[in-house]
Amino acid sequence: MQIWWRKCTARDSEKLYTSAKAIVYSKKATHVIALIHRGRNPAICISKGVKLSHPGSTIHPVPSSFGREPGTTTPAFSIVVPTRNRSQLLERTLAGLRSQTFLAFEVVVIDDGSNEATRALYPVIWENLDQRFVLLSHGEADALGIGPSAARNVGIAAATGPIIAFCDDDDIWTNDNHLAMMMAAFSDNPSLDMYIANQIAVTTEGVVTKDSWFPGLEAIVQRRSRSLEHGYMVTRDDLASCGAFAQLNILTIKKNLIDSMGGFWTRTPYEGDRDFFWRAVDLADQIFFNPTIIAQHNIPDQTKHDNVSTRVTEVERWILSTFVSQHISLSVRHHTIKNLCNHYEGDILRHLSLYFSNHNEHDLGYQYARRALATRLSWKWSAYTLMLACRGLLRRLAR
Amino acid sequence: MPLQCHRRIIGVIACKLPGARFAVNRFRGIELSALGSPAHPEIELVGRRSGANAAPAISIVVPTRNRAPLLARALESMRSQSFSSFEVLVVDDGSTAATKAEYAAIWQNLDDRFVLHYVSAAPANGIGPSVSRNLGIAAARAPIIAFCDDDDSWTSNAHLAMMAEVFSTLPPLSVYIANQIAVEANGAIVKRSWLPGLEKAVGARQRSHQHGYLVTCEDLAAGGGFAQLNILAVSKALIESQGGFWTRTTYEEDRDFFWRAVDHAAAIFFNPTIVAQHNVPDQTRKENLSSNFSQVERWIISALVSQHIALSVNHRTIKRLCTVYEGDILRHLSLHFSKNEEHALGFQYACRAIAARASWKWSAYTFLLAFRNLMRKSAQ
Numbered sequence: 001m002q003i004w005w006r007k008c009t010a011r012d013s014e015k016l017y018t019s020a021k022a023i024v025y026s027k028k029a030t031h032v033i034a035l036i037h038r039g040r041n042p043a044i045c046i047s048k049g050v051k052l053s054h055p056g057s058t059i060h061p062v063p064s065s066f067g068r069e070p071g072t073t074t075p076a077f078s079i080v081v082p083t084r085n086r087s088q089l090l091e092r093t094l095a096g097l098r099s100q101t102f103l104a105f106e107v108v109v110i111d112d113g114s115n116e117a118t119r120a121l122y123p124v125i126w127e128n129l130d131q132r133f134v135l136l137s138h139g140e141a142d143a144l145g146i147g148p149s150a151a152r153n154v155g156i157a158a159a160t161g162p163i164i165a166f167c168d169d170d171d172i173w174t175n176d177n178h179l180a181m182m183m184a185a186f187s188d189n190p191s192l193d194m195y196i197a198n199q200i201a202v203t204t205e206g207v208v209t210k211d212s213w214f215p216g217l218e219a220i221v222q223r224r225s226r227s228l229e230h231g232y233m234v235t236r237d238d239l240a241s242c243g244a245f246a247q248l249n250i251l252t253i254k255k256n257l258i259d260s261m262g263g264f265w266t267r268t269p270y271e272g273d274r275d276f277f278w279r280a281v282d283l284a285d286q287i288f289f290n291p292t293i294i295a296q297h298n299i300p301d302q303t304k305h306d307n308v309s310t311r312v313t314e315v316e317r318w319i320l321s322t323f324v325s326q327h328i329s330l331s332v333r334h335h336t337i338k339n340l341c342n343h344y345e346g347d348i349l350r351h352l353s354l355y356f357s358n359h360n361e362h363d364l365g366y367q368y369a370r371r372a373l374a375t376r377l378s379w380k381w382s383a384y385t386l387m388l389a390c391r392g393l394l395r396r397l398a399r
Numbered sequence: 400m401p402l403q404c405h406r407r408i409i410g411v412i413a414c415k416l417p418g419a420r421f422a423v424n425r426f427r428g429i430e431l432s433a434l435g436s437p438a439h440p441e442i443e444l445v446g447r448r449s450g451a452n453a454a455p456a457i458s459i460v461v462p463t464r465n466r467a468p469l470l471a472r473a474l475e476s477m478r479s480q481s482f483s484s485f486e487v488l489v490v491d492d493g494s495t496a497a498t499k500a501e502y503a504a505i506w507q508n509l510d511d512r513f514v515l516h517y518v519s520a521a522p523a524n525g526i527g528p529s530v531s532r533n534l535g536i537a538a539a540r541a542p543i544i545a546f547c548d549d550d551d552s553w554t555s556n557a558h559l560a561m562m563a564e565v566f567s568t569l570p571p572l573s574v575y576i577a578n579q580i581a582v583e584a585n586g587a588i589v590k591r592s593w594l595p596g597l598e599k600a601v602g603a604r605q606r607s608h609q610h611g612y613l614v615t616c617e618d619l620a621a622g623g624g625f626a627q628l629n630i631l632a633v634s635k636a637l638i639e640s641q642g643g644f645w646t647r648t649t650y651e652e653d654r655d656f657f658w659r660a661v662d663h664a665a666a667i668f669f670n671p672t673i674v675a676q677h678n679v680p681d682q683t684r685k686e687n688l689s690s691n692f693s694q695v696e697r698w699i700i701s702a703l704v705s706q707h708i709a710l711s712v713n714h715r716t717i718k719r720l721c722t723v724y725e726g727d728i729l730r731h732l733s734l735h736f737s738k739n740e741e742h743a744l745g746f747q748y749a750c751r752a753i754a755a756r757a758s759w760k761w762s763a764y765t766f767l768l769a770f771r772n773l774m775r776k777s778a779q
Contacts, residue, residue, distance in 0.1 A: 267700070269647065315710055320647065323703045330695060330744070342747070364710070367722070367754070374750035 075132065076183060077105040077252070078159030082151035083169035084112045087121040094129060096172040102179035106132050108159050112151040113139035134158075149264035149272035156258055164255050166248035173249070175294035181230045182252055185288045188228050193284035195252040196234075196244075199295035209299065213250065216242025218291050231290035236281045240336035243344070248273050249295050253280055270317055271324040278341065282332035315355070321348050346376025357388070366392050455512070456563050457485040457632070458539035462531035463549040464492045467501035474505065474513060476552040482560035485545075487513045488535040492525040529644035529652045536643060542635050543575075546628035551675060553629070558674040561610045562632050565668050568608060574664040575632040576614075579675040589679060593630065596622030598671050611670035616661050618669075620716035625657040629675050633660050650697060651704040658721065662712035695732065702728050726756025733768075742772055 079097060083090045090109070097107055111119065119141055126133065136158055138151060145151070148168070156164055163186060167173060178197060186192050201210035212218055220242060221232040238244075261283055265275050281287070325345035329338040349372035357365035369385040459477060463470045470489070477487055491499070502515060516538060518526055525531075528548070536544055543566055547553065562575055578598075581590035592598050600618050607613040619625075641663045645655045661667055705725035709718045729752035737745035749765040 267648070267696075316647070316707070319703065319706050319710070323699065326699050327696070330699070335743075338743075370754035370757075371751065374754040375747070 075104050075106040075161040076102075076186075077163050077165050077179060078155075078161035078255070079105055079107045079165045079167055080152050080155035080159060081107060081109045081167050081169060082112055082148045082155065083109060083114070084145050084148075084151075085114045085118050086169050087114075087118045087125065090169045091125045093167060093169055093172055094125065094133060096174075097167065098129060098133075099176050100173070100179045101176050102183050103132075104183075105165075105179055106134060106159070106161060108155040109133065109135045110151040110155045110158075111135060111137045112145040112148070113142065115142040147266065147269055147272075149276075150266045153263040153266070156255065156263055159255065162255050163252060164258060165252040168249060170298065171249040171295060173295050175292065178294040181290055181292065181294075184230060185228055185290065189233075189286060189288070192286045192288055193254050193257050194280060194287045196246045196287065196289045197250040197252075197294045198291050199247070199250050199297050200293055201297045201299055203299050210297075212291065212293070213246070213297070214242070214244045214289070214291070217244040217289060221289060221291070228288070230292060231288055234287050234289045236284065236287065236334060237336050239281055239287070240334070240340045243340055245274055245277055247297060248276075249297075251277065253284070257283055265327060267327070268320050268324055270320050275324050275328055278328045278337050279331050282334050282337055315352070318348050318352050318355075321345075342375045346372050349375060350381065353388075362388070362392055362395065454540040454542075455484045455486045456541055456566075457482075457543045457545055457559055458535075458541035458635075459485055459487045459545045459547055460532050460535035460539065461487060461489045461547055461549060462492060462528045462535065463489055463494070464525055465494045465498045466549045467494075467498045467505065470549040471505045473547055473549055473552045474509060476554070477547070477559075478509060478513075479556050480553070480559045481556050482563050483512075484563070485512060485559055486540060488538055489513065489515045490531040490535045491515060491517050492527070492531045493518060527646070527649050529646045529649070533643040533646070536635065536638055539635060543632055544635050544638060545632040547675075548629060550678065551627075551629040553675050555672065555674040557672075561670060561672065561674075565608055565610055565670065566632075566634075569613070569666065569668060571665045572668055573634040573637040574661055574667040576626040576667065576669045577630040577632075577674040578671050579627070579630050579677050580673055581677045581679050583679050590677075592671070592673070593677065594622055594624050594626065594669070594671075596624060597669060601669060601671075608668070610672065611668060614667050614669045616664075616667070616714045617716045619661055619667070620714070620720045623720070625654050627677060628653050628656075629677070631657065631660075633664075637663055637665075645704075645707060647707075648700055648704060650700045655704050655708055658708045658717050659711050662714050662717055695735070698728050698732050698735075701725075702732075722755050726752050729755055730761065737768070742768070742775065746772055 081090070081093065081097075094107065094109070097105075111122070114137075119137065122135060126135065136154065138146065138154055146154075152166065163182075165179075165182070182195055182197075185195055196214075199213045200208055201213065202208050217234065217238060220238050221234060224232055227233045257280060261279050263276075264272050265279075266272070268275075322345045325341040325348070329341040329345075332338060332341075349368050353365050353368035353372055356362075356368060366385070366388045369381070369388050373381055373385055461470070461473060474487065474489070477485070491502075499517075506513065506515065516535065518531060518534060532546070543562070545559070545562065558577060562577070565575060566572055576594070579593045580588055581593065582588055597614065597618060600622055601612040601614060604612055637660060641659045643656075644652050645659075646652075648655075702725050705721040705728070709721040709725075712718060712721075729748050733745050733748035733752055736742075736748060746765070746768045749761070749768050753762055753765055
């Protein structure tokens, strides 16, 4: 893919607008920096120098042709936002998206069977939004949801942009230049498959527990020279070696890559994002990492969480997590990712083993210690498993 | 009467079963036939009168989706039962409009014991049979729940009569298991009894009732097989205490349900009389259709289900049975990967198989794989 620029005069601007696939606006959206066209061959053509008095101006039909109205304009990015019964959080998230300085995007909100009360609030929220914000209601009100993974697949299928970004309804982008930086990276390298940004993690008390989501990855790239002002090209081995898993709100992927990997796996209710990320990394050849913080991850209140979930659901979640790891490692081609997943699965199985031993379920403790050994071999853990076996024998003799 | 009267939302069903938190549109079967023509007050009255009737003895839960002809066969096998105090809860999981249109014709032959439930707002690909069954159970009025999937049918007209008799004479009973044959697509009988191991084990015993035997969890675990849903009946109280169908997977949910039910059961009855026919899916066709990967996916789901059962039940014998079964599946996976020249995976799953189910022979095989992999690495 290649990009070329051309100057254009005011006379042909009207025609260019109607045929443009995307429009690049200036920082305050007072004028258009560029129009992006797509030719028959996979080339992006950017027309520079078109002036627009203000966004939404009726002289140019462009802003109104965003969204679902029939037109030729395609946004540069489609941001997929699944939601269910969380109108307040959603409103905050969408307001965050609206304040992005780069404007040529669409937001596809998929409402996954919210109740009537929530759905009644949407028109109020949409009063403050322009036509780039599209709402797809899936299922009747108060239906059993299809789950966030399946909802995202619906959103991806409906997206018209060639590049997909994600933002869940409880996340916010804190940096208004996120999309602008992203655009710079994708225009600089049109064959870029994946773009990873950065975020901080904050507890419910407001304590910042992680000032970077990828300390390991940052340490790796620090020695390299930046390939662009905003960041670095990284390899999948870089990501796998430090176990850098990008949550969806800081992840952007080309749509054709998502289509070729079959979207989100919908078999499990948990960790669909982890499964998606590593299968995408497996197929992505060009990955860009921008260490700038653009989002905030709110860590769920663990104490509250433990109170709510019962013992069974906790164990259930762990075994589902090992199941997801197996799925990733059986789906990907690259050994580094396979190893990473086995390593992670081994950790969870060790966790389960310790958990059962703590709860005096010694048979299960020993069984899961063996399972942990099968996925991740280590001398120390072998010794521990042997000790469990001996203890089990002694216990049997004592009876 | 306006048309809306026929379609009543009965509200949110308060029940602890997973997925049962949302509303079901309830259609009385008899009302449905009047749907097209709103002016049939007498038909509607019949339907209403039946709603006020005393609770039936047995509720039969039938999940269905886009299989009207098969469903008609299943419902016909219920209608011809000699025992009459039952209700049938057909739970339609988002069938197409064409299928729904066929229901009116099917219900013309049925009386008001047959109730059709539409899952309101089912997503395009359905909520799945597990959630559908949980909904059906939540709406059931009888203390005993029997199951029959839409592609199965009962071949014995005395099935419900025997079931009701056993439940009434052996009061603490909570699980009732009947028997079936398995028939291939070409008509060949592949299994004359569904639970031969169990039949052999109880054969020497005295019958606890003229129709069969009281059995224990240990008997069932030793016999190995599990009762498919169409030959199973469980008390509603038991289902509520064990939490209904596990809705996390869409595969082998019947095996998961069966073992968790017998684990909780106060008493289990086995009637070796053949009451149904299981139609074995055409294996060659199935393998052609599904890709290699979905087979692997199915196996790892099966291993997951085994773990879930083993972690949920109290009886050691069931736990052991499930880990043995899981070990088998993992061995299967190991052999599969080795055959497809994915040697690293073959070795990994051999290790997993040992972890779930240790044996000298398999340990030696795993050693051999490890050795071979080493040789392969040094040869490279």
